[in-house]
Structure formats: structure tokens, C-alpha cells
Amino acid sequence: MSLVFVVISFFIICLTIIFMVYDQALGYREFMDTNFSSVLEIESNFINSKVSNDILLPMSNLSLNLGKMNPDEVSYDSVEQFLTNNQAFDSVLISDTRGNVVFALNKEKGIIPHHENISERPYFKNVSEKKSFVMFGPVQYDSTNMVVAAYPIFTQKGNVEGFIITSISFKWFDYLSGEINKGISTPFKFFIVSGERDSISLSHPIQFNIPVENFFDKKFFKTKIDGSQFTMFSRSIAHTPFFIIGGYPDYEIADNIEKLILNSLFPMFVLLLLAGYFGLFVGKYLSSSLEKLTGEAERISKNPISGEAFTIFEGRDEIARLSFSLQIMLDEFYATQQQLRATEEESRFVAQNNSVLMKIASYINSFDSKDDVTDRSISQIKELLGADVAMLYLLDSCGQNLVMDNLVGDIDVNLLSKLNRLEILNFWVGQVFLDKKVSVVFDLRTNSVLKYSDEILKNGYYSVICSPLNSKEMPIGAILLFFNKPFVFQSEQREFLIRVSDMLSLYLSRVEREERLEDSTEMNFYFREISIKLSGMETIEDTINLTINFLVDNLSYVSDARCIYLNDGTSYNDSSETCIYSMPFNKFKILPVGKISCPNLPSDTVKIAIMPLSIYSKPFVNIIVYIKPFDMRIVHSEFFMNLNNLLNQKVGITYSIQHSKDLYKEALESIAQSLDARDPFSAKHSKRVSTFSVKFGKYLKLDKKDIDVLGFGALLHDIGKVGIPDSVLKKPGRLTQTEYILMQSHPIVGYNILKSIKEELMPGLLEIILYHHERYDGKGYPYGLQNDEIPFLAKLVSIADSFEAMTADRPYRKGMNQDDALAEISRCSGTQFEPYLAQIFIKMISQNDDES
Known part of the structure; x- marks a missing residue:
């Protein structure tokens, strides 16, 4: 009976093992594909950042330094320091625009006194045409394979006066290969290859025969390496003609499946023979394997981030499956660790973002003045993004210009005068303002979209970022940032700038509404006060004098006021020679002084307000108000318009009363004359x-x-x-x-x-x-x-x-x-x-x- 029970139990165990092996094989392949693609994405981001930091930015900085001197005056110290500080380069050539090498230095050989003209070499033609950073290779010169990187040398005026040609050390590619394969266990493997047919690995002596079009397909592809079928994945490396590829051999999957099947059959037969006789021995054997598995787990748990592989036991029971599953879990953990390492820098910047955003939010919610809030906020933006100059522009009351409201950083006085007021339709910042999207100019020397690009370059600024300030109704301003070197704008920095721009937009919109309400309240108060005072005036002359004195004494933006009486001899000729003061008007007007003829203007006048007064529809007098520079709003225009209407009513009533008094006096004098006659x-x-x-x-x-x-x-x-x-x-x-x-x-x-x-x-x-x-x-x-x-x-x-x-x-x-x-x-x-x-x-x- 026990034998039958043992057989039945063993049969059930075998079926379970077979289904588990089949399911585990499918899951293992799916895991390998998914996990390998995720790890490849992480490694690709890592290599992109290394290319930017180790090659692109050092060459850009060297170009910036060399641009300040003639090619013939290149100093050995600056180039030697460049090679010493940047391990990615083996040698560097400085050439003019015709391909003549004016300076050459090799890490091992030192200065190369004579070098042939390189104008016919493909990489020189490429960089001459594009006038920007290029990488080329691998190419073979003097029986040596090399990878070439080239970058133009710009003058202070933005012209190209030469090129920097460097050879990239293959040791640097070995270093990259070591970094991307660090902590990665077999069967995973990564290679950096060129994008040429029959391409070679830059970090391993392996010849590939892979169609180049496969590199541009984000899905996996099959290829043979050294006679074995591999499942491969690829990602391009930014700014270079190279790719990172990686894969695993298909036999690895087959071996694992075969091993699972064999390891499952053998325990099944052992259990069949020994189930009835060696139960105690089998139990002890199983517990012994479990103890080994526990010991291995304890060993890994003491240093889980070491990258060591988990030992897969060759046991005859579920302990082997469990150890295999633990190995897969450990591989997943290592992949996640790589991803966390890649995003650590991003998280640090996000933390700084949140800190700055909280500071700006505290400024906005404080009771400080608008100037203090904007000044401290713009300073925080400048500091976080590493800008040299930060400017805040706001839309003027006419809606046609952006006027500088705040400046943080040092800038030349002549350039400041040009940038102080920007016409929306004639300046790049105005176009960004209307498009409502953040815009970046990486290098003004190759993309001179700004109206004053030459002046900006002369002052040592090469990159520009503009972020619009958008309210619900319409754009209200923009933030402009200058950098003294080409600036690589990361997505996290863009998101931060958008968020802080939205915060400032809401704050400035609120302040503008409050100022508009305050101006409206102030103008209503002045209108009530002058209305009360005018009600006590009995003559037209007193009415006009009171109005003029009130405007000059109470309105800070009024520099002076006067009245011009119109008589029958007034010239009404509407030519440019006619003084605007003596022209008859039928309604209130505000005119800029630059477009009209106005004698004896106060020096600080930018506009004049003309309030025409009429008696019985006949022009009688013009009250001229001289207005200083200030942010004039609609409420101010309405104040003058309402005051003009009130004055016309008052003058009409006063004239009628005065006329009646004159008739009354004439009547009284007639009565007095009758007494004279008596x-x-x-x-x-x-x-x-x-x-x-x-x-x-x-x-x-x-x-x-x-x-x-x-x-x-x-x-x-x-x-x-x-x-x-x-x-x-x-x-x-x-x-x-x-x-x-x-x-x-x-x-x-x-x-x-x-x-x-x-x-x-x-x-x-x-x-x-x-x-x-x-x-x-x-x-x-x-x-x-x-x-x-x-x-x-x-x-x-x-x-x-x-x-x-x-x-x-x-x-x-x-x-x-x-x-x-x-x-x-x-x-x-x-x-x-x-x-x-x-x-x-x-x-x-x-x-x-x-x-x-």
C-alpha cells in the first residue's frame, strides 16, 4: 500500500515538475528579453552622458579658449593641459580652415613637428560642412585604427577660424565597456560597435557581420557570433556614429531547459527506487539541501549589492528550482540597482528643484513688495540653472513691447540699453512670448536668432534660454537667461523652468489685478474730491484754475497743466505746423509727444492729455495736461475722460448762471436808472x-x-x-x-x-x-x-x-x-x-x- 502511495505521489510530482519546467522555460526567455532591454536602456543613457561630459564639453571649452587667440598662437600648455585632464583623448590636432595642421600633440610621442594636410580626409570634410561637433570612425591611418572627434573653433564674432581634431583612446572604450558590464553576470554581455557593415567592436577583438539597419530597430534581432545564434538588442549613442549592442546566446536557453529536464528525471527515478526503503535518508538529504540553500541566501544577504552570482544547486528536488528562481530574482535586483544608479543624479536635481520651488512659493506668499519677490525668485532660478545673467520682462500697458522689470547679474551698459525694451514683433524673445513655449539656443555662434546676437557674443554669452510667463488670459512676460558657455538643457531643468514660470505668472497676474483695483480706487477718490470742489466754483475761470491746480498737486504722474483759450482768430488748419494746443477737438485725447507739435514741453513729458471744453457746441478752451513716464492703465484714461465730461457740464451750467446774473444785473440797473430819472x-x-x-x-x-x-x-x-x-x-x-x-x-x-x-x-x-x-x-x-x-x-x-x-x-x-x-x-x-x-x-x- 505504501509502495502504491509512493508511486502515485511520485507520478504526481513528475507531472508537476514537467509543467513547471515548461512554464519556467517560457518565463525565463521572456524575462531575459524584457530585463535585457531595460538594462540596455540604462547603459545607453550612461554612455550618452559620458560622451557629453568626457568628449563634447571638454572640446567645446577648448574651442572657447582657442577662439580668443589666433590659430598660429596656440600655446603648448593649454593643449597639453587638455590632454592631461581628459583621459579620453590620445592626441589632438589644431588646423586652420584649409586643413593645414598648425599644432599637433600626442600623449606618448609629444609634439609632432610636421603633419600632412588633412583637408581631403572624410572627417575634416564632415566637420567643415556641418560646422559643429562630429565623431568619425573607426578609420585607419598609418596602419592604425582610430576614432576621430572634431569641433570647430569660433572667433569672438562667431566665425569659424579652425578645427580641433582629436583621436579617442581605445582604452576609454575599454573603460566604458568595463563600466557597462560591471556587475553583469553571464549570459548578459554588452559591446560598443561602429555603425558600418562588417562593423568591429571598439572594446573587443570581435568581428560582427550585422546589417546596419538592425541597429535602428528597437526590437531584438538574431545574429551569429563565432558560429552561435545570439538574440541581440541595440541603442544609438548620441553625437556619435556608434551603437551599444548586447545579447545572450540562444543555447543558454536550450541548456537551461535541458538541464531542468535532466535534473527533473533523475530525481524521479531515484525516488521510485528508494521511496519505500530510504525515506529517512531522502528526508535527511532534502533537509541537507535546504540548509545549503539557506546558507547561500545568508551569504548573499550579507552583501546584496556586491554583484556576486547565486549558486544554482544541481539537486534533484524543488531546492534546485528554488535556487534557480532566486538567481533570477537576484539578476532583477542587480538590474534595478543599475537603474537606480543612473537616476540618482536626476533625483538629486529634482530635490534641488523642489527646494527652490518651495522657497519661491514662500516669497510669493509673503507680504514683501513685488520687486523683492521677483528679485529673489529670479536669483534662485539663476543659481539653480547656473546662468550668468537672468532677466525678467513684463508686457507694457500698450501690449506692444516687453520691458525689463528685473535684472540679476552683471551686463554691459550698452547691451543693457538695447535689451531694456524689446518689440514683440521684431525680436526672438517676442516670438517665444507669443508661442508660449520654452525655447533654447545652444550656441549663438551657429544659431544667431537674436536681434543683438553679435553684441551678446562680444560680451561672452553663448547660450540663451527664454521661458514665457503665461496667465489664463494672455502672456504677461518672459524670463531670459544668458550662459557664458554652450548649455546642455536637460529635461528636468526644462520642467523646473516651466513650473517656476507658471508660479511667477500666477503671482504677477494677481499683483497686476491688485494694482488695477488700487488704481481704480485711487482714481475714484480723486474724482469724488474734485467733483465736490468744482461744485463750489461760481465762475468758469475759477473752475479751470481749480482743475489745473488739483491735477498738478495730487497726481504724481502729472508734471504740469495749462489752459489755452480758443477765440475767433484761432487757426484751425490741421497741418503739421499748427500747434496742437490751439486746435479744436470734440472729445478727450491722449497723444504721445513724439508725433505732434508741442512747444514749451516740460523735459520729463512723454504724453499730453487734451480736455476740450465747449460752450453751446463752440470750442472754448483746451486744458493741456503734461504726463510723465509711468505705467498708464485704462482707469487713468477713464479718469481724464470722466473729468472732461464733468468740466463740460460745469462750464455749461456756470455760463448759463453767469448769463442769467448778467441779465439780472442789467434789470436792476434799469430800475436804478428809473430812480435817477425821478x-x-x-x-x-x-x-x-x-x-x-x-x-x-x-x-x-x-x-x-x-x-x-x-x-x-x-x-x-x-x-x-x-x-x-x-x-x-x-x-x-x-x-x-x-x-x-x-x-x-x-x-x-x-x-x-x-x-x-x-x-x-x-x-x-x-x-x-x-x-x-x-x-x-x-x-x-x-x-x-x-x-x-x-x-x-x-x-x-x-x-x-x-x-x-x-x-x-x-x-x-x-x-x-x-x-x-x-x-x-x-x-x-x-x-x-x-x-x-x-x-x-x-x-x-x-x-x-x-x-x-
Whole structure:
């Protein structure tokens, strides 16, 4: 029974082993293909970086140094230092553009005094045509295989004046081969080969017969090497005609499958014979193998990155399969290790990127000024990318130019003046700005796309990077970077520049919106303030003067303002000789001073604002505002436009009111003339009272409006006498009681005559006529008002009226002299007149008398 159980168990074990071997064989081939392709990609990236760092950049730097001197003046020290510091080169030739070798140096032989002309050699023709870095070979000269690298020598002006020809050491290729095969166990193997039919390996004495077109196919291909079939993969090496290829022999797969099958059958027969008799021995054997496997795993775990291979046991059970699987896992681990090593530098740069981005984010979120934020941010970008000069440009308010807003680094003053303002449509930076994509010029000497490329090269800058700043609405600016040597722009650096440009774009867009809102708030405040002040102006002249003074005193960007009155003699000829000031306009305009005729301009003026004022659609005056250089926005233009509309409304209303006042005055003068015709003596009295009253008002420094009212009120204060009969009005003797009462009614009569005229045209006029006979002590007429109940202007006319009445000659008496009249006013101070006003009037008359 136990034998049957053993047989059945063994049969099941055998079937399981067969299926596992088949599945493992398929999986092993798939693993080999996938893992080999991944490892080849890593090794290809490694070789590309070594070619750039060990060959391209040293030759570029040597070209830069030699470009500063003539080919005939090449120094031994500079070339010898070049060979010493760069182990990739065996020798170097310096030739002119005709192929004449002016200097040759070999590491082993030293200076080569005489060298044949190399103009007919393929690599010289190639570099002469392309005028850039080339690698050629392997070629055979003097029975020696060599790989040649060539690079043009540029002058300060960007012209090619010669070439650097170097031979690449095969030891360097051996070094590369050793590096790419380090830690790689059989059956993996890598070779560096030339891209020629019947190509040779540069690092091994192996002859290949592989069609070149296979190298450009990213999939694997089959070939025979030394009679054995190989599965091969290839990748091109940047800047060179070479490829890295690698593969594994197909017999390796077959051997593994055969070995798996044989190793599976033998244990099956052993188990069949010994299952019943040697169970304990088999168990001990299995545990012994497991102990060996455990020991091997412990050995590898102590130094997992050593690259040592895992021992595959030749056992007769699943221990062998397990050890084989562990070997595959270990190979996977080594491949991942190679990939991590290749990306270590990239991770370091990404970490630096994130650190800089966090710093810039902290600047943006701080409460510092825009200039501080942009200056520190541009400095961080310059430092991380290794630029020599970094500039920030912003779009101007016209949307036609990029204006330099920030500069980090030293730059020539003459070049700075040219780069300070760039027209979008006439400069490479403007095209990048419109395309909204980062653009790089690796070497200005071979790609002079910039408008000022010659000046930039003269200042020692060879590479240029431009990154646009894009907001949601439209581009708002650009970042421009200069480098003093050709700059290889990595993808991680491009991604960083795009991210930081987006951050600055969002920040600058936010700042612009805040500034626009602040400007709008400021302009609204100024407009409200000037509107309130203009509402108190009563004449057109005062309105214009207030406007001019307000603009100059309150707006920092206004250097001066003036008004030009237009009359019938103004020339309206629209020729270039006509001064823009005197031309009639029908709406507000802002004009640049460079395109118009403007005499007597302030030196700092870049624009003028013209606010035309009209009366009844006829041009009346132009207010000219001189504007200094500043970032003018739409809100500023709207302020001037709204102010122009407000001024036109104010001037129209003021003119209408003034015209009505003039008509009102003419009406009042007509009434006064009617009184003259009735009683010439009373008319003379009224004119003299008006003269004294106006002098009194000016002495008290009343405003012009009150003085006008005072003058007309005094002139018409006795207008009510037109209602008094001539028998009473012209009576030479004393009046009777009845006649006196009748005479006292003339203030009321005068008030009733004029009350139908609109008082708002001259407020206070009717009060003078009605109350000029009221007394300070309340004993006057017609209402017996006293003290502060009497209007102020009526008190002034009352004093002037009394003084004139005392000093004037009457038909029935001689007038008092001036001193007696002033003494009478002083005596009546506090009874008939307000004491304070009476004393001032006396002082005024006395001063006038002294002056006369």
C-alpha cells in the first residue's frame, strides 16, 4: 500500500515538475528579453552622458579658449593641459580652415613637428560642412585604427577660424565597456560597435557581420557570433556614429531547459527506487539541501549589492528550482540597482528643484513688495540653472513691447540699453512670448536668432534660454537667461523652468489685478474730491484754475497743466505746423509727444492729455495736461475722460448762471436808472453808498459773491422811494409825522418791487433793501430788529448809508466834514450801529484819508 502511495505521489510530482519546467522555460526567455532591454536602456543613457561630459564639453571649452587667440598662437600648455585632464583623448590636432595642421600633440610621442594636410580626409570634410561637433570612425591611418572627434573653433564674432581634431583612446572604450558590464553576470554581455557593415567592436577583438539597419530597430534581432545564434538588442549613442549592442546566446536557453529536464528525471527515478526503503535518508538529504540553500541566501544577504552570482544547486528536488528562481530574482535586483544608479543624479536635481520651488512659493506668499519677490525668485532660478545673467520682462500697458522689470547679474551698459525694451514683433524673445513655449539656443555662434546676437557674443554669452510667463488670459512676460558657455538643457531643468514660470505668472497676474483695483480706487477718490470742489466754483475761470491746480498737486504722474483759450482768430488748419494746443477737438485725447507739435514741453513729458471744453457746441478752451513716464492703465484714461465730461457740464451750467446774473444785473440797473430819472439827488446818494459799501466789504475781505451783492444792494437800497409822492420825496423842509411814516415805508415798497426777481441769482439782495434802516438797539424800522437779528450785509449798508447822508450836501443844508461824521458814527456805536463794525468802518475811512 505504501509502495502504491509512493508511486502515485511520485507520478504526481513528475507531472508537476514537467509543467513547471515548461512554464519556467517560457518565463525565463521572456524575462531575459524584457530585463535585457531595460538594462540596455540604462547603459545607453550612461554612455550618452559620458560622451557629453568626457568628449563634447571638454572640446567645446577648448574651442572657447582657442577662439580668443589666433590659430598660429596656440600655446603648448593649454593643449597639453587638455590632454592631461581628459583621459579620453590620445592626441589632438589644431588646423586652420584649409586643413593645414598648425599644432599637433600626442600623449606618448609629444609634439609632432610636421603633419600632412588633412583637408581631403572624410572627417575634416564632415566637420567643415556641418560646422559643429562630429565623431568619425573607426578609420585607419598609418596602419592604425582610430576614432576621430572634431569641433570647430569660433572667433569672438562667431566665425569659424579652425578645427580641433582629436583621436579617442581605445582604452576609454575599454573603460566604458568595463563600466557597462560591471556587475553583469553571464549570459548578459554588452559591446560598443561602429555603425558600418562588417562593423568591429571598439572594446573587443570581435568581428560582427550585422546589417546596419538592425541597429535602428528597437526590437531584438538574431545574429551569429563565432558560429552561435545570439538574440541581440541595440541603442544609438548620441553625437556619435556608434551603437551599444548586447545579447545572450540562444543555447543558454536550450541548456537551461535541458538541464531542468535532466535534473527533473533523475530525481524521479531515484525516488521510485528508494521511496519505500530510504525515506529517512531522502528526508535527511532534502533537509541537507535546504540548509545549503539557506546558507547561500545568508551569504548573499550579507552583501546584496556586491554583484556576486547565486549558486544554482544541481539537486534533484524543488531546492534546485528554488535556487534557480532566486538567481533570477537576484539578476532583477542587480538590474534595478543599475537603474537606480543612473537616476540618482536626476533625483538629486529634482530635490534641488523642489527646494527652490518651495522657497519661491514662500516669497510669493509673503507680504514683501513685488520687486523683492521677483528679485529673489529670479536669483534662485539663476543659481539653480547656473546662468550668468537672468532677466525678467513684463508686457507694457500698450501690449506692444516687453520691458525689463528685473535684472540679476552683471551686463554691459550698452547691451543693457538695447535689451531694456524689446518689440514683440521684431525680436526672438517676442516670438517665444507669443508661442508660449520654452525655447533654447545652444550656441549663438551657429544659431544667431537674436536681434543683438553679435553684441551678446562680444560680451561672452553663448547660450540663451527664454521661458514665457503665461496667465489664463494672455502672456504677461518672459524670463531670459544668458550662459557664458554652450548649455546642455536637460529635461528636468526644462520642467523646473516651466513650473517656476507658471508660479511667477500666477503671482504677477494677481499683483497686476491688485494694482488695477488700487488704481481704480485711487482714481475714484480723486474724482469724488474734485467733483465736490468744482461744485463750489461760481465762475468758469475759477473752475479751470481749480482743475489745473488739483491735477498738478495730487497726481504724481502729472508734471504740469495749462489752459489755452480758443477765440475767433484761432487757426484751425490741421497741418503739421499748427500747434496742437490751439486746435479744436470734440472729445478727450491722449497723444504721445513724439508725433505732434508741442512747444514749451516740460523735459520729463512723454504724453499730453487734451480736455476740450465747449460752450453751446463752440470750442472754448483746451486744458493741456503734461504726463510723465509711468505705467498708464485704462482707469487713468477713464479718469481724464470722466473729468472732461464733468468740466463740460460745469462750464455749461456756470455760463448759463453767469448769463442769467448778467441779465439780472442789467434789470436792476434799469430800475436804478428809473430812480435817477425821478430823483437825481437820490441816485447820486445810492451810487456813493454803493461805493462805500464795496470798499467796506473788500476791507473786511469778503468773497467776491458777497461784494457783488453788497454793491447792488447798496445801489438799490432806496429803490422803494419810487413809490413815495414827489411832494414828500422832494420836500425841502422837515417832514410831518404822516409824511415821515410814509417815508419809512420805502424799504417794504422796495422789497415788494424786487421780490418777483429770482433771489438765487443774487442771494441777500432783498435783505439789504428791507433791513438797511434797522438799528442795533432795536429802535429802527420797519420791524425793529436788533443785534444779530439784523442780516450782516444790511448792517454794512446801514453804516455806509448814514455816513454818506451826513457828509453829502442837501438842498436844505450843508454836509458835515468827514471827522464830524466819523465822530457821530462812533457816538452811535452800540445804539444805532454794531460796535465792532462801526470801529472798523472808522478805521477804514481814516486809513484812506491818510493815504490820500
